[in-house]
Amino acid sequence: MGFADQFWQLTVDGLMVGSLYAVIALGYTLVYGVLQLINFAHSEVFMLGAFGGLFAARGLLPGGATPSGPASVGLVAAGLAVGAACGAAAAFILERVAYRPLRRRSAPRLAYLISAIGASLFAVNLAGKEFGRQNVPVPDLFTNGTLFHVFGAQVSTQTVVVLGAAVVMLVLLDRLVARTRLGQGIRAVAQDADTAVLMGVNVERVIILTFVIGGLLAGAGGFLYAMTFNASYNMGFVPGVKAFTAAVLGGIGNVRGAMLGGILLGLVESYGGYVFQASYKDVIAFLVLVGILMVRPSGLLGVRLGRAA
Amino acid sequence: MLTPARLRQLWVCLALGVLAAVVTGPGGDSAHPFRALRRSVVDPRIGIFIGLAVGLWVLLIAVARLRPLLAEVTAAARARRPVAAALGGPHATTGLNAVLLAAAIVAPLLVSTAAQQSMVNDIGIYALLALGLNVVVGYAGLLDLGYIAFFAIGAYVTAYFSSSSAMPWHAPFVINPFFVFPIALLIAALAGVILGAPTLRLRGDYLAIVTLGFGEIIQLLANNSDEVTNGSRGVFGVPHLSVDLPGIHYRWGIDPLPYYYLLLGIVVVVMIAFGRLERSRIGRAWAAIREDEIAAEATGVPTLRMKLLAFAIGASVSGFAGVLLATKQFFNPQSFSLQSSFLVVAIVIFGGMGSRLGAVTGAVVLQGLAFYLRDKVPPTDRYIYFGAVIVVMMIFRPQGLVPSRRRRREIELAGTTAGASDQLGAAPIGRTIT
Amino acid sequence: MPPRGRASRKGHRMSAVAAAGPADAGVPGGTPSDLVLEARDLTLRFGGVTSLDGVSLRQRRGEILAVIGPNGAGKTSLFNCFTGAYRPQQGSVTFWRTSRRPARIVGRSPHAITHLGIARTFQNIRLFPALSALENVQIGTEVRQRYGSLSAVLGLPGARRQERAGVSRAFELLDLVGLSRRAHDLASSLSHGEQRRLEIARALGTGPRLLLLDEPAAGTNPAEKRALEALIRRIAGGGVSVLLIEHDMRLVMSVATTVVVLNFGRVIAHGTPAQVQRDPAVVEAYLGVETGVDAGGEVR
Ligand SMILES: Nc1ncnc2c1ncn2[C@@H]1O[C@H](COP(=O)(O)OP(=O)(O)OP(=O)(O)O)[C@@H](O)[C@H]1O
Numbered sequence A: 001m002g003f004a005d006q007f008w009q010l011t012v013d014g015l016m017v018g019s020l021y022a023v024i025a026l027g028y029t030l031v032y033g034v035l036q037l038i039n040f041a042h043s044e045v046f047m048l049g050a051f052g053g054l055f056a057a058r059g060l061l062p063g064g065a066t067p068s069g070p071a072s073v074g075l076v077a078a079g080l081a082v083g084a085a086c087g088a089a090a091a092f093i094l095e096r097v098a099y100r101p102l103r104r105r106s107a108p109r110l111a112y113l114i115s116a117i118g119a120s121l122f123a124v125n126l127a128g129k130e131f132g133r134q135n136v137p138v139p140d141l142f143t144n145g146t147l148f149h150v151f152g153a154q155v156s157t158q159t160v161v162v163l164g165a166a167v168v169m170l171v172l173l174d175r176l177v178a179r180t181r182l183g184q185g186i187r188a189v190a191q192d193a194d195t196a197v198l199m200g201v202n203v204e205r206v207i208i209l210t211f212v213i214g215g216l217l218a219g220a221g222g223f224l225y226a227m228t229f230n231a232s233y234n235m236g237f238v239p240g241v242k243a244f245t246a247a248v249l250g251g252i253g254n255v256r257g258a259m260l261g262g263i264l265l266g267l268v269e270s271y272g273g274y275v276f277q278a279s280y281k282d283v284i285a286f287l288v289l290v291g292i293l294m295v296r297p298s299g300l301l302g303v304r305l306g307r308a309a
Numbered sequence B: 001m002l003t004p005a006r007l008r009q010l011w012v013c014l015a016l017g018v019l020a021a022v023v024t025g026p027g028g029d030s031a032h033p034f035r036a037l038r039r040s041v042v043d044p045r046i047g048i049f050i051g052l053a054v055g056l057w058v059l060l061i062a063v064a065r066l067r068p069l070l071a072e073v074t075a076a077a078r079a080r081r082p083v084a085a086a087l088g089g090p091h092a093t094t095g096l097n098a099v100l101l102a103a104a105i106v107a108p109l110l111v112s113t114a115a116q117q118s119m120v121n122d123i124g125i126y127a128l129l130a131l132g133l134n135v136v137v138g139y140a141g142l143l144d145l146g147y148i149a150f151f152a153i154g155a156y157v158t159a160y161f162s163s164s165s166a167m168p169w170h171a172p173f174v175i176n177p178f179f180v181f182p183i184a185l186l187i188a189a190l191a192g193v194i195l196g197a198p199t200l201r202l203r204g205d206y207l208a209i210v211t212l213g214f215g216e217i218i219q220l221l222a223n224n225s226d227e228v229t230n231g232s233r234g235v236f237g238v239p240h241l242s243v244d245l246p247g248i249h250y251r252w253g254i255d256p257l258p259y260y261y262l263l264l265g266i267v268v269v270v271m272i273a274f275g276r277l278e279r280s281r282i283g284r285a286w287a288a289i290r291e292d293e294i295a296a297e298a299t300g301v302p303t304l305r306m307k308l309l310a311f312a313i314g315a316s317v318s319g320f321a322g323v324l325l326a327t328k329q330f331f332n333p334q335s336f337s338l339q340s341s342f343l344v345v346a347i348v349i350f351g352g353m354g355s356r357l358g359a360v361t362g363a364v365v366l367q368g369l370a371f372y373l374r375d376k377v378p379p380t381d382r383y384i385y386f387g388a389v390i391v392v393m394m395i396f397r398p399q400g401l402v403p404s405r406r407r408r409r410e411i412e413l414a415g416t417t418a419g420a421s422d423q424l425g426a427a428p429i430g431r432t433i434t
Numbered sequence C: 001m002p003p004r005g006r007a008s009r010k011g012h013r014m015s016a017v018a019a020a021g022p023a024d025a026g027v028p029g030g031t032p033s034d035l036v037l038e039a040r041d042l043t044l045r046f047g048g049v050t051s052l053d054g055v056s057l058r059q060r061r062g063e064i065l066a067v068i069g070p071n072g073a074g075k076t077s078l079f080n081c082f083t084g085a086y087r088p089q090q091g092s093v094t095f096w097r098t099s100r101r102p103a104r105i106v107g108r109s110p111h112a113i114t115h116l117g118i119a120r121t122f123q124n125i126r127l128f129p130a131l132s133a134l135e136n137v138q139i140g141t142e143v144r145q146r147y148g149s150l151s152a153v154l155g156l157p158g159a160r161r162q163e164r165a166g167v168s169r170a171f172e173l174l175d176l177v178g179l180s181r182r183a184h185d186l187a188s189s190l191s192h193g194e195q196r197r198l199e200i201a202r203a204l205g206t207g208p209r210l211l212l213l214d215e216p217a218a219g220t221n222p223a224e225k226r227a228l229e230a231l232i233r234r235i236a237g238g239g240v241s242v243l244l245i246e247h248d249m250r251l252v253m254s255v256a257t258t259v260v261v262l263n264f265g266r267v268i269a270h271g272t273p274a275q276v277q278r279d280p281a282v283v284e285a286y287l288g289v290e291t292g293v294d295a296g297g298e299v300r
């Protein structure tokens, strides 16, 4: 079968993965917007959220057959909620432990980066120790099957759930940044933290909430990712780098850019993985990153969160 | 008196105690996600940790009480030796170096062969790696997270040139590994330049991510290309180092001792060389870039070229170390995992960025501890501690265990000066320059 | 905003001055020029803000040219265009290191421009705070040295000789600015005035033909200001042209040969200190309407 035959199927798959990248990328972009820092430990927030969601769903799962109907919906919702909560908690603690003490000291950027890497190393390996270093079995929360066809491409229940949940989150976040007071605060800090202080914005609070929002998204995204692919203590790394690529692709610090970047990267990877070899998918994302950094480091939609949100 | 602040401190201490109990407690698996947690908390052992936590809290209070006194003492001490004299006389430094060197020479004779092996593989090679990364992180203020990739390049280049059987892919001729040193050095430096040239123009945190990806890709390639590198089976049978000169014939073998002394010699030479570099115009240019990149440019420092130079020097040291690794007979892509890169970063941070003695000390302490605790802590769990060490150092002692003078001053000044800008803090887009 | 009509009228007068200059300016390899710097029609915008709007100016070799203007007039932006820190959207800058060697400035990187022979100081002092005063100046004196990392590592004689030369030149410059006794102190431990002088020494270390000083007297005391005046004269006397931004009018009036007045990114006057002082447009720019510029006061 040629590429043309597979095109729509690859598009559907790419959209699904891409929407997940977009959800995670938002965490990078938001934190970058307010702190001008790449939150290296974001991938671990994602992993911890995934674990939380999985364990919760498994705990609630009535043993035996795969649930269906309202039970499935409830379980997925519970997984998403607990995943988001765990992600938020992890992000909150991360900010407290690895970032805030440095901010108090007005440490150089390098220090934040290193501290975040340390935190990431700590979290991954602690998770590996606590929950084992094998893949975590993922329970079936619904019967997966083809729901309908689009241009001959099969759209599975899985795809609908992931894409649906991701799109809802993306829309909510977009609204939050564009419409609410908190969003206004985030944009103000992103544009100019010093002025924001003078205007009465509580910068510390905005920073914490930014981390927490990023954590909520990453946690829920982690749960969705785990249901689709797999879960293990080091599951955060690869999607983390890819989501970062997505954020840069769209213009880091730019909310809609991150969404666009995620979707585009998902598609590129999906097509590229078919044309070349699936095992080189990760290389494709990396090449995209290097390419975009060389040609247009400000990304497709430009860098500013404040302006382009 | 129990002020709310004190109480909060107590809670933090207790939380740390419980965390320590969990970290040092038994491991678990995903089928029973909270069993390990429960077992480490609901266990008589927890008493020790709570005791330690309370002890820490009491200590903190005591230190807070004594602080005014301490401040007076240190201020008096500082006043007595102005900055220029603070380096300690040259004699003191020379004496200390001689003592350290003597200790390094004698130490392996006092320990078991297993410990000697570890002194070569874990301490010696990693000290060398840390010295190289120190140029990148400590001198130029750049974060290279794919540092170990150059180590891999050095090792595979050695296998390519010095053996016709170690890997499927090999040179049409075979040369003595000693002659591979310069080749590996150059190839690693070249790889560094190729990777660095496009990315060093960007903000420093992009460099970190790009190098991270590069490290992953190199490992991925090494792992997946069976017909070139032997893939995950690894490379076996690169000949040991040997010298065949008229009059001198020597062959390094399985015995770790000769390797140890070779490494010690190399480490000492590299330390001297980098010391000279640091005190030259090049080292000063790096310091200038670290402290204020815009001012450095305006003073005529070609910042991009200097960063590239640091990057290439770091890469070449890593490649050089790779040759040594290869001649130790066996290696596989596992030796070049991301974690190893992080380990080198941890060593540099722990020892003290920009400090050569710190890099070596970091390798000795961290790797020495890892060796000492090898039966108690599984190798994979070590990284929990390395991660914690990095965070703790960044919070409480960013200058490291054996700080370099320059770095310490920079950190002391960071809170007080306006122009303090790290390489990674290079003017964000559109920042006003005045 | 000043009335547009006036600004453009003054701009016109400015170009009349320019037309009186040598016609060969900017032509590589032409007859020798007595200019050291020429900016033509520089325009610099940041989003909606236009900080330079068609600025042209010329500086003769050896001249002390002062750029004055109210806060936000675009003075620092002008310096940033001359030193490669900003890239103007329009216009050109030509610099003559020697009278026969013009070089285009726009598009070059800051360090390359420093190597050509333009050095600067910063309005908000930007020293290397954790390095000693001597090291700060050394970094300047060493940028023209050639020895590389290998010779440094091997301690080759050439490298050592150059290093010694760099140190002794740095000491000379510290002496020139009156800081030789503080050579081994950290830059951050110097007083504000000393830091300003150290910046000048560092800039001179790079061996410039043109020195740009951005408010060197800001925050210094009267004695330091007098010393600064003498220092600027000495520097200019030594064959280095000086381009000076300053708010202290007494200093400007006594030291500058020519004054250019910027307001809202445009040149509104140009001439000798006395001419500029009498110019009604300048008075208006500074004080609304009011009387002449008080030569003693610091006009801000
Ligand atoms: N990087 C930048 N981004 C946005 N606007 C800028 C930037 N640099 C300068 N400007 C704007 O350009 C205008 C001129 O600024 P400039 O610093 O050149 O003024 P100045 O004459 O040096 O003032 P001062 O006397 O206060 O130093 C100002 O309105 C300033 O806000």
Ligand SMILES: [Mg+2]
Binding pocket: B434, C075, C076, C077, C123
């Ligand atoms: Mg200014």
